[in-house]
Amino acid sequence: MTYFLTHLEEDIKRLYAQLQISGPAYVDMHRIAAEFHVWVHYEDTGSMMVKHQGLYSIILNRALSPEEQWQDFAHELCHVLKHTGNHFKMHKLFRELQEFQAKQFMYHFCVPTFMLLQMKLPNLRQQATLQIAQTFHVTWAFAEKRLALFEQRRAGIRFQKEFTSYLMRADKVAEKEIVYQTKEAAHETSEVYS
Template sequence: MTGFLTHLEEEIKRLYAKLQISGPAYRDMQRIASEFHVWVHYEDTGSMMIKHQGLYSIILNRSLSSEEQWQDFAHELCHVLKHAGNHFKMHKLFRELQEFQAKQFMYHFFCADLYADANEASKPSAASHFAHCANISRHLGFR
């Protein structure tokens, strides 16, 4: 490894320090949401973030697995922390940029404390082990 972190990695590292998260076992969706004054709801709809009268809510699809809900939570948390504006009123390219940023945030949110040695990442079981430790789907672990 080169010994430097990207801006996003540094940002998530600071976020983990603020939340006193030192590993996957210390990640608690409700506690994280509470720290940012965000309500989490489970509905029969696609996952999304809503801001109404200055209050934030993250709606998670209740039919998803807990791992998929975690992934959606991290994605939507990025929108809460970093984005502004109404998706329905913004230009398509700006909306795509925000979605790309939220996706990258989600990936790094799960990896911040789990960056593996480059040699470890090449092992066939590394993705499965990473997915299990990070409480994410195996499919995401391979990405």
């Protein structure tokens, strides 16, 4: 089945190409941070992004597992790369939009679709989830959610293709019916003169 990347998936593929990272084995959070001129700090606080005098820092909670820190890093990296404004001074709805975007970015940055498409995932869901978690160094819950997003997208593409095919067949049937009705109408309205 042909898979069409979304705009977000294309953006992330371009980011990884810019970073010259082609597979999960080459992903290194600190190298990525350095490439984007972002300082990474570990504190006893919630993870966040801070911009001060044009410099970016991502603060990660030191009590989190490496997998959770990687996930939080990706979330905060989205704010660095795509968002502007003071989170505390912006309208609640705009802040919620940015958080939604950062969450989507996080799932796709930590487990990029173009890399998932290169994998042969097991048919059993638990085994596929485990393979994603281990390969991309994310938590089980994260891998489970990312697999669900991937499957939903594939199902959507499959539905779109089947629906388009159905519409094309319906158009051909309708075309034939119109031709038939036109011929019938012409035959019925014909008058024979002798």
